[in-house]
Amino acid sequence: MKYDRFVDLVVIGGGPAGLSTAISAKKNGIDDILLLERELCLGGILNQCIHDGFGLHLFKENLTGPEYAQKQIDELKTLNISYLTDAMVINLTKSKELEFIHRTGHKLIKAKAVILAMGCRERTRFNIQIPGTRPSGIYTAGTAQNLVNLQNIKIGKNILILGSGDIGLIMARRLTLEGMNIAGVYEIMSYTAGLERNIQQCLNDYSIPLFLSSTVTEIFGKGRIEGVNIGKVDKDLKPITHSERFVKCDTLLLSVGLIPENELSKKAGVKITDFTGGAVVDSELQTNIEGIFSCGNVLQIHDLADYASLEAKRAGYFAARYIKSKQKRYNRYKINFCEKIKYASPNYIVENKEAIIVSFRIKKPAKNVVLIVKDRENNILVKKKFIRLLPSELIQIKLEREVKSDIYLEIE
Amino acid sequence: MKKKIVCTLCPIGCELEVEIQEGKVVSVEGSLCERGVKYAKDEIENPTRCISSSIPVRGGKRYETVSVKTSSAIPKDKIFDVMNKIKKIQLKAPIKLGDIIIKNVLNLNVDIAATRNIEKDKSK
Numbered sequence: 298m299k300y301d302r303f304v305d306l307v308v309i310g311g312g313p314a315g316l317s318t319a320i321s322a323k324k325n326g327i328d329d330i331l332l333l334e335r336e337l338c339l340g341g342i343l344n345q346c347i348h349d350g351f352g353l354h355l356f357k358e359n360l361t362g363p364e365y366a367q368k369q370i371d372e373l374k375t376l377n378i379s380y381l382t383d384a385m386v387i388n389l390t391k392s393k394e395l396e397f398i399h400r401t402g403h404k405l406i407k408a409k410a411v412i413l414a415m416g417c418r419e420r421t422r423f424n425i426q427i428p429g430t431r432p433s434g435i436y437t438a439g440t441a442q443n444l445v446n447l448q449n450i451k452i453g454k455n456i457l458i459l460g461s462g463d464i465g466l467i468m469a470r471r472l473t474l475e476g477m478n479i480a481g482v483y484e485i486m487s488y489t490a491g492l493e494r495n496i497q498q499c500l501n502d503y504s505i506p507l508f509l510s511s512t513v514t515e516i517f518g519k520g521r522i523e524g525v526n527i528g529k530v531d532k533d534l535k536p537i538t539h540s541e542r543f544v545k546c547d548t549l550l551l552s553v554g555l556i557p558e559n560e561l562s563k564k565a566g567v568k569i570t571d572f573t574g575g576a577v578v579d580s581e582l583q584t585n586i587e588g589i590f591s592c593g594n595v596l597q598i599h600d601l602a603d604y605a606s607l608e609a610k611r612a613g614y615f616a617a618r619y620i621k622s623k624q625k626r627y628n629r630y631k632i633n634f635c636e637k638i639k640y641a642s643p644n645y646i647v648e649n650k651e652a653i654i655v656s657f658r659i660k661k662p663a664k665n666v667v668l669i670v671k672d673r674e675n676n677i678l679v680k681k682k683f684i685r686l687l688p689s690e691l692i693q694i695k696l697e698r699e700v701k702s703d704i705y706l707e708i709e
Numbered sequence: 710m711k712k713k714i715v716c717t718l719c720p721i722g723c724e725l726e727v728e729i730q731e732g733k734v735v736s737v738e739g740s741l742c743e744r745g746v747k748y749a750k751d752e753i754e755n756p757t758r759c760i761s762s763s764i765p766v767r768g769g770k771r772y773e774t775v776s777v778k779t780s781s782a783i784p785k786d787k788i789f790d791v792m793n794k795i796k797k798i799q800l801k802a803p804i805k806l807g808d809i810i811i812k813n814v815l816n817l818n819v820d821i822a823a824t825r826n827i828e829k830d831k832s833k
């Protein structure tokens with residue numbers, strides 16, 4: 298095989314995760330880094346998130362998405378980390394060979410370590426299967442965000458939003474400010490998917506109605522969408538017969554969840570878990586393929602870019618250590634969790650001296666509960682009280698004590 | 710009058726029960742810390758928000774718009790007035806992050822500032 302280049306570390310994706318992880322690897326002693334981004338600009342999804350609320354954890358400042366991205370891009374450039382934009386990675390192998398397409402041609406490179414930071418994409422109508430006609434005027438909330446915020450395109454006048462995910466809520470406010478009418482936000486679950494702050498500041502501030510336990514059961518319209526049927530659902534999320542009513546709209550936005558973008562990871566043989574759609578990783582964020590690490594939204598959906606960045610920082614640190622030491626793998630213990638928890642990440646624990654960060658999400662909203670982390674001998678490693686736990690919030694806990702067996706997360 | 714609001718200052722999200730008389734907060738129950746009390750007072754008596762928007766740009770490289778924000782929070786009831794000012798504007802590249810686009814908008818002591826760098830596209 299003839300390689301165009303050998304590199305110590307390749308980072309795939311130039312969003313907040315990719316930028317943070319490259320910066321962190323450099324600060325931990327890796328000089329030969331190449332970051333590859335398929336878009337024309339670095340910054341990832343943050344470029345289109347023009348609202349504020351970013352950076353409160355990482356920079357202790359309230360920034361908009363583009364400002365947050367710019368801070369990281371400036372740091373990347375100050376540290377002289379090489380990157381290519383307009384460079385789409387199309388193949389990755391177990392032995393860490395990467396193929397990518399760039400305006401200068403088709404390249405094949407080989408790396409000692411690879412960090413996956415490809416982010417996520419939105420679920421579409423196809424993913425959730427809504428019956429009806431196939432008119433125009435149906436967008437995912439993120440596509441609408443891109444059209445309105447970056448391309449200055451008017452997407453419609455009377456907009457109905459399906460799903461209460463954060464991007465949908467933020468677009469409800471944005472479109473209201475642009476003078477459009479929001480015909481309502483409809484959520485199939487009996488609770489909202491978005492953060493509390495967004496419910497208040499994006500919906501309640503503008504008296505935008507939110508309907509829970511409701512979903513779109515049919516789409517109408519030839520050419521352009523003319524309206525939808527809304528049905529109430531029962532506790533098994535099945536539409537209740539005769540509960541349907543017609544609601545007029547000329548645009549439908551879908552804000553029905555995000556999926557990690559792992560096609561490339563799968564090509565390299567990286568194991569994916571059904572719980573998150575992200576890679577199976579150990580506490581050093583290494584996948585089952587040695588030298589391939591994963592972080593940010595491609596690993597698990599983070600509701601805050603700050604958390605994606607912080608996770609990525611750790612991945613950069615561990616990848617740097619891997620490259621420098623070529624260390625063998627230590628014992629791995631498993632992280633198990635009770636049925637009230639939707640998922641926990643990482644999946645395994647590597648025996649080492651580092652503090653272990655475990656993130657988890659609850660399945661249903663709960664009040665006044667206690668999280669207990671136990672080892673196999675029933676020793677309590679962490680006990681933490683929560684006044685309120687919501688599925689929309691990713692919770693992180695730190696295990697300071699050295700772990701020497703499988704652990705179990707339990708909600709009581 | 711009693712009103713229920715959720716404190717959004719931290720992830721705990723205390724549910725506050727606020728007693729209001731003639732537009733003023735007289736008591737707040739349910740907050741775990743003092744910040745919740747101040748939050749309730751601000752939200753009821755003088756709610757403010759930061760807003761962001763985007764403004765069309767001519768001659769920019771890679772971008773058709775520049776994103777902007779209020780430099781600090783504005784009274785909630787002025788949001789649409791400020792948006793109307795923002796909507797009247799068209800800009801030309803180049804623009805630098807932090808450039809003041811509107812100074813002291815509506816005499817609120819708040820500026821509208823750019824939140825992105827827009828380079829000039831030499832081919833346009």
Ligand SMILES: Cc1cc2nc3c(=O)[nH]c(=O)nc-3n(C[C@H](O)[C@H](O)[C@H](O)COP(=O)(O)OP(=O)(O)OC[C@H]3O[C@@H](n4cnc5c(N)ncnc54)[C@H](O)[C@@H]3O)c2cc1C
Binds near residue numbers: 335416442467595
């Ligand atoms: C539409 C949308 C809106 C969001 N809004 C918010 C918000 O308001 N606030 C918030 O905190 N979080 C928001 N999020 C969550 C947000 O994605 C994360 O907080 C954060 O951006 C995750 O960072 P990331 O680097 O993991 O992913 P991203 O920001 O998505 O970056 C991934 C990057 O990888 C690149 N890439 C992917 N595949 C390849 C490939 N094969 N080759 C080369 N490059 C590739 C992509 O082009 C992209 O630039 C939003 C997410 C979406 C999808």
Ligand code: SF4
Binds near residue numbers: 718720721740742
């Ligand atoms: S009152 Fe204090 S503890 Fe409760 S949500 Fe507000 S800031 Fe957090």
